[in-house]
Amino acid sequence: MKILFMATEIYPFVKTGGLGDVAGALPQALAKEGADIRLFLPGYPEILQNISKPKIIRKLSPFFGRDDAVLLKAKLPDGMTTYVLDCPGFYDRKSPYCTNDGKDWKDNHLRFAAFCRAAADLYLYDSEWQPDVIHGNDWQCGLMPVYLNLRGHDRPASVMTIHNIAYQGLFPASVLSDLNLPDTVFTHEGVEFYGKIGFLKAGLAYADAITTVSPTYAIEIQGNELGCGLDGLLRKRSQQLTGILNGIDEEVWNPYTDENIVANYDSNALKSKAKNKKALLKELNLTENKKQPVFGVISRLVQQKGLDLLVQAMPELLKIGASFVILGSGDKILENQFLKLATDWPSQVSVTIGYDEKLAHRIMAGVDAVIIPSRFEPCGLVQMYGLAYGTLPVVRRTGGLADTVIDEPEAGTGFVFDEPTAAALETALLRTCSLFQSAPLWKVRQENAMAKNFNWSSSAQKYLNLYNSLK
Ligand code: ADP
Secondary structure: OEEEEEOOOEOOOEOOOHHHHHHHHHHHHHHHOOOEEEEEEEOOHHHHOOOEEEEEEEEEOOEOOEOOEEEEEEEOOOOOEEEEEEOHHHHOOOOOOEOOOOOEOOOHHHHHHHHHHHHHOHHHHOOOOOOOEEEEEOHHHOOHHHHHHHOOOOOOEEEEEEOOOOOOOEEEHHHOHHHOOOHHHOOOOOOEEOOEEEHHHHHHHHOOEEEEOOHHHHHHOOOOOOOOOOHHHHHHOHHHEEEOOOOOOOOOOOOOOOOOOOOOOOOOOOHHHHHHHHHHHHHOOOOOOOOOOEEEEEEEEOHHHOHHHHHHHHHHHHHOOOEEEEEEEEOHHHHHHHHHHHHHOOOOEEEEEOOOHHHHHHHHHHOOEEEEOOOOOOOOOHHHHHHHOOOEEEEEOOHHHHHHOOOOOOOOOOEEEOOOOHHHHHHHHHHHHHHHOOHHHHHHHHHHHHHOOOOHHHHHHHHHHHHHHHO
16 A cells, blocks of 8 residues: 655644644554555755755656756655655745745745645656555645546545644635646536635545544534534535544653653653653742642644633632743734733743744643643644643643543543633633642542553554555
8 A cells, every 4th residue: 555645844844733743753653554655745945954865756847837846756864755846936935834924925826736736646757656545634735636636537546634624725716727727627516615716625525535633523524613614515525534533753742751851750750740840940930839730831822722711711820829831922912911921920920932842842741731722623732742741631622622631530631621711711720720739639630641542553543444445
């Protein structure tokens, strides 16, 4: 079974969110399960600097208006074979999707259509290796199944994974011919989405199979509230849609081996977790209050994540002595609200605006609980890191959060609340505080959490079964 796995970000080279983590781990897990898998990546500078033995497979010019496109085959540092679409005019940029001030690159439709076309046509270019299945991720890969379908029957099968249905890649209908697509695909059943071209919509309409990253999200996106306009199409294609939970990369997120933290630990040595807490509080100039927990947030600061609810809930928690360590960036209003709380409560609130992978590890090991109050959450990785680190997640019951965190007296692994309101979050945080005051009960929940196993191998097996069903 030969699989071509397309990704527009990949940890540790280029990452803006969970997709980067998935692309950095799932292909390796699939290889361990016996799949003959190769990656397909855009030629961002960080990718070109890290590949070895690049070999030209095909010069592609003219290609979507450019004459500098070359398809390379190379090795990643971990030994995995990758194809790279090297096209400096498209990919030699500081950030994969948008400018420094957060505006989408104006030619994103061309950048990612080219990426899809090159992947779809790989089976025509590389005489040594042709994929049986091409697996695309998110809207950036949405045109891959369209180009494949236009090639006719004797072609690889396609899988599209939805990591977040809220990002759809919508472009004006006028660019259709720039994408090398015929007018015949601009239909309700095809690439058209309310008068525009929808890259994700196109992928979901043409893919042979569709997956998303948790069983609950697979159900939620077939509904009006979270389907973002694609729920009708997904209900129609529900037989082709499955939810497969993401795993976590245990080589990166493992408290027993994590090199970023001051003291390694496992569930038999939870005392060492306290050393990480001490070090973190010292580093961030926070005062320790043994009676109340330290809460952490590691997140993009966007509407989806529900952190505006936390801003409202925090004062009551601060009054009783809880502390907060926030790491994130995004929405400026939210950033400023958190910064103001840090100014007002300097010994209890630390806010770091930015993206800092190492600090994220120190926080995960150092805080007692991690808050993820998302309005929706396709899978979510942070709560799974929390479980692995004995850092109890406080989550809203949605998507992958609902699938991974248990809130029960005996088997509990964290705290779950239902309504997306500040009051519901506050109640959950107060419940967390009161359990924290009972050390033995808290320890049981930590041990339950750390006993959960979210490694990639069982998810990889499910993907393999799916690929096999398409062959
Ligand atoms: P999403 O993909 O929606 O952002 P996930 O929970 O699936 O949410 O994945 C987020 C990933 O990004 C996690 O690996 C998390 O640790 C990381 N992350 C988010 N914000 C930051 C930040 N400011 N600094 C470091 N890592 C971050």
